[in-house]
Each structure stands twice: as C-alpha cells, then as structure tokens.
Amino acid sequence: MSTVLSPATGLEASTLTSTRIANTADSVSFAGVGKSFGSRTVLADVSVEVERGEVIAILGTSGCGKSTLLRIVAGLDLPTSGVVSIDGTPVSRVDSRCAFAFQEPRLLPWRTLEANVSLGLPKKTPKAAGQARVRELIELVGLADSAGHRPREVSGGMAQRASLARALARNPGVLLLDEPFGALDALTRLKMQDLLLDIHAAAPTTILLVTHDVDEALQLADRVVLLGRNDDAAPDAGAGIRSIVTVPGARPRDRSSHELAELRAELLEGLGIERHHG
C-alpha cells in the first residue's frame, strides 16, 4: 500500500506524508474474555471495545495476565471463555491481521536485520514490492546503516527497532506491543516512544500496548485499561478490568504536565503504589 490516506479510518496522516507507510486499522472487541491455565484463573470477564486507530495501553502489575490478553488477540493463545473479535470476526487461530512485537526482539540470529524485517511481510507479497517496503521501514526506524548486520552485532535498542519494523511490515490492522521497550535503557525507551508516535501519526493503525510503565501509558495511549484483581475478590480470582481512563490532550504530550501528574498518581494507586503526601 502506498497511499497515506488509510481507507479504514479515513484519517489523514499528518506530518510524515512522505514516508508512505500506510496501515489499515481494525477494531477489536473483547467480550467476556477469560483464561485459565489448569485450575489457575488468570483472566476473568474482560470486556472492552477498541476503536479503529485507537491506541490502548494495558496497564497492570506483573503476572496479572496482560501479556496473555495480548496473546489471545494474536491467536497465539485461545481464551477459555468469551471471544475476541477483530473487525467483527472472531479470532480462532494465529490471525494475519495482527502483528506482534514481543518484549524481546526475537530476531532470527542467522538473518540480517533486513531479512528479519522481511519475515513480517504478508504472504504473497510480490518480491519487488516487499523489498521496497522493507527498505522503507528500515529507514523509518532509523536502521538504514545497519540493515545488513546480524542481530548480535547491534544494540538492544536497534534490535527492538528491527522487531518493530518487522511487525509494521505485516501492514497490520492491529499492532500488538508486549512491553516492547521494557528491556531498554530509559533514554532509548523515550526515543522509541516518540518513534512509535511518529509511526502512528503516519499510519494510524490500532495499537494495543502492554506495559507496566505508567508514564509510557500516559504518553502513548488514547485510553489506559487498568488490569487487575479487585481488592475484595477471592485470591484465586482472575484479573479483570479495574478501570478505563481516557488520557486528555493530543500527542505528543508534555511529559511534565500537571494534569498527567494527577492521572499518574491515580493509576499508580490502582497498581498498589501509595501516594506520598508532603
């Protein structure tokens, strides 16, 4: 696809019209999604509607089932109950409308970054078009100088950018990001967040982002879904949606704004971190 006007959303890419990275955007609907592993219930009754082109941050403590929820959308795991639908069709196996960027880069060590990115291309992409798109994406994530390197020859941040490019190569309707910046140093993480915002501005696909970083959620998301177990619930009950917060302000947001500070404190409290009043 080479048009910047995404037919699914009708949204026009703002500043980065020259990059020609256009994605489709699909809606995602969670209806009563639950997941158990044996007798252990991880998720219970998760229901939320995600609009096309929306960026949703899924926030929660570690082990609360955030990643599981994402894997269910991708079709890598199947829910024990309920159903996830993408654009109205239920997900029953690995879904080609999704693209996944994992917490680790998960690049094939014997392939160059460029060849790794091309792994993400949709099936039956004509060779020339695929090559052009891979080159475009490599440039977009700033890896043009290292496209021929192997993953072990580049830094963690560069590998993670290649992983992101691989996911974008899929031209996904839903981009699933599982703490993709979690293992990076603080500075690289901020740069990657900005990069993601640039990409989303150029090609507004639907993004589900799992994170445990409240600031990251506030910086990137339209809405933040706080996942967790209710305080009064039984200890073996699965995690569900505690609250959904709409983040005010247009991106990119001022990381130090007062409004966000208040939200941050609220969300941290939801994660079990007490406010420290002066």
Add this chain to the structure above:
Amino acid sequence: MSSLGADPTATSTSTRRSAPGRSTAAGSARGITLLGGAVLPLLLLLAWQGATSLGLVNESQFPSPESVYLAGVDLGQRGLLGLYVAISTQRVLIGFAIGASIGLVIGAIVGLSRTWNVLLAPTLGGIRAVPSLAWVPLLILWLKIGEESKITLIAIGAFFPVYTTVAAALRHVDRQLVEAGRAFGLNGVKLFLTVQLPAVLPSVVAGLRLALAQSWLFLVAAELIAASMGLGFLLSDSGNNGRTDRIFLAILLLAVLGKTSDAVLGLFEKLAARRWS
C-alpha cells in the same frame, strides 16, 4: 521523526569485525595450531625410532618405523594397500550416508513431535544400548559375509549420533523464536525450514562429525570379524600371522583416515556455526 542515529556501541562492533588484518591474524593462529598439533606425533616418532634402533624393544613385538614403512610399500606393490584403503573408505562413506540420512529423518520426527518422541525414543534408546559387536553374528546370518552386512553395521553406528543430536537440538530450539515465527504466519514445513532447521544446523553438523567417527569404529568391528579385505581384515589377518609391522601400518592408516575425514567435517562445523548462529 526521531533522530536515532547508528548506535556507537554497534558501529564499534562492526568495525572490529570487518577490521583488516583479522583474517591474517587468524591465519597465523591456525598455522600455530597445526604446528602445535604436529609436535607430539613427531616426538613419538622420534622416540619410536630411538627405542627400536637402540634395541630397547623386541623387533618382532615392536617393529621399527622403517619396517612399517616397508610393509606398506610391499603391500602397495602387490596392489593390496590401495585396495584395502579404498574398500574400507567406501564402506564407511556408504554406511555413513545411509545411517546419517535415516538419523536425520528419525531425529527430526522425534524432535518435532511429542507423540513420536513418546512412541519411538525409548525403543531407540534400547537399541542404542546394544554393543556394536552384538549385531555382527545376526547380520552375518541375515546378510551373509557380503558388503551388505558391513555397511548395515556401519549405518547402525552412524545413525545414533545423528539421531540423538538432531532430536535433542530440535527439542531445545528457542521456543520464543518458534512462537515469533508462528505469530508471523509460519507453520508446518515453512516454519521448520525458516526457524527450526537453521537453528539446529550447527548441532546437525556436530552430530554428523560424531557419526563419521563412529562409522570408522564400526567399520573395524565389521571387518575384524567378517571380511576378506579392508583395513580391519588387514588387522585380524596380520594378527593371525604375527605381522606386527602390518598391524602398526593398519592402525596408523586408520588414524590418518579418521582424522582427515573428521577435519573435513570439522571445517563444515565451523562454517555452520559461523553462518547459522
């Protein structure tokens, strides 16, 4: 667009890798390794020559290097040396090719499928525990003293190292990589060729190397007992006739042949490790 330039740590890695002079440095290091490896054999040869010419050992029990060499020349002139080396090498190569191929296929099946692992692995483990010589009487009864019995025994010897390493390597392929492959729409043969096979290639070559060494082992076992030519036959025949010079010759030839074929596969192993990991 955020301005993420090339990472300084990464560029330094790449320059180090492509630095000129690295290959020559590696070349001289390899030369030193080769020379170093030759030191002990040369010392042994010297000690051997010294012991025999000083009369420290009984010549009929412990022939001199010269008489071993002459035994080789003698056999060569009769056209037997070349024939024995050729037939033994041929048996090893054919048996190795058959055993290793079956080992690759069965190893892949057992390594990839939990069901086949449960069904096959214990039985194969049991067969593997049978000492090589135990097969010989049976193979001779079934296949007579022809080429088939020897090649079958060598194939059995070559099968197990390949089967074991391939099955184990496939079982331990990074699950995260396999899952990433699945997430990007790969499955079945495509997934195997894209992710699993490249991931286990270095182990496969290592297994082939072990299998080749084992093939020479089983060759001698086969030829010692039931053969009318070959290096193993030379060993048993010379043993019966008290020709220690020929026994030494056969042992030295086996050492040289085994080491040479191993070195060739060792080269492949190094290449595979560099390319596929």
